[in-house]
Amino acid sequence: MSGDTDLFEIMRTMRAMRRLKPDPVPDELIRKILEAGIYAPNGSNAQSWRFLVVKDPEIKKAVQVHYKRAYDEIVSPRYAGAAPPPGSTEEKYTRQHTAVGYLTDHFHEAPVWIVPCIDHGDSTPNRHSGASIYPAAQNMLLAARALGLGYTLTTRHLLFEKESEAALRLPPGVHSYAILPIGYPMGRFGPVGRGSLSDFVYEDSWGQPAPWV
Numbered sequence: 001m002s003g004d005t006d007l008f009e010i011m012r013t014m015r016a017m018r019r020l021k022p023d024p025v026p027d028e029l030i031r032k033i034l035e036a037g038i039y040a041p042n043g044s045n046a047q048s049w050r051f052l053v054v055k056d057p058e059i060k061k062a063v064q065v066h067y068k069r070a071y072d073e074i075v076s077p078r079y080a081g082a083a084p085p086p087g088s089t090e091e092k093y094t095r096q097h098t099a100v101g102y103l104t105d106h107f108h109e110a111p112v113w114i115v116p117c118i119d120h121g122d123s124t125p126n127r128h129s130g131a132s133i134y135p136a137a138q139n140m141l142l143a144a145r146a147l148g149l150g151y152t153l154t155t156r157h158l159l160f161e162k163e164s165e166a167a168l169r170l171p172p173g174v175h176s177y178a179i180l181p182i183g184y185p186m187g188r189f190g191p192v193g194r195g196s197l198s199d200f201v202y203e204d205s206w207g208q209p210a211p212w213v
């Protein structure tokens, strides 16, 4: 266990853990994480989610190639030209960029990935579908955190969706919504950097600050 038990403190310090040790994660822990995933709310309780657990180094490497291409061609140049987001600084943003680059190079070395998927058949994925799978993803991150495991919610493989899903060997109609690389963290959990509530919260009218935040 990580030692923290206060849920608010856990959420406050639940930053992306991009540097992971290659040590295997026991199946028993992966099972606990998956169990937490299926406790999540989902539309009509249809539970159309499916979770592909990937440990095979060849499959992970085949996906990492596309993940890295997306970094080199799209994500890294975007970081280089962007201002730090709310709650961050130039220095912190540079560190984030470095950590994102590190995870890119070592993506396939995470001992286990959980890939939340939905079998859409012939229908088109929409916001409702996402809303029925990301709560499960967040539950799984919380569970990993509670077990002292590191994680990052990643979706960059979707920039090369067809290629990545082919590398994941997903059957037709099945789509992935994220890849959660999970392993024992090299560093420590730490505070997330966010703007202040007043940057984001309105009351009654769009743009009207809520006086109590």
Ligand SMILES: Cc1cc2nc3c(=O)[nH]c(=O)nc-3n(C[C@H](O)[C@H](O)[C@H](O)COP(=O)(O)O)c2cc1C
Residues within 6 Å of the ligand: 014, 015, 016, 017, 018, 096, 099, 100, 103, 152, 153, 154, 155, 156, 157, 191, 192, 193
């Ligand atoms: C939809 C979504 C997609 C993300 N994709 C990636 C990704 O592909 N690679 C990555 O390193 N981090 C990814 N992240 C993690 C964010 O970069 C991270 O949450 C954000 O920078 C804030 O950092 P923190 O969670 O450590 O506070 C993603 C997060 C979300 C919610």
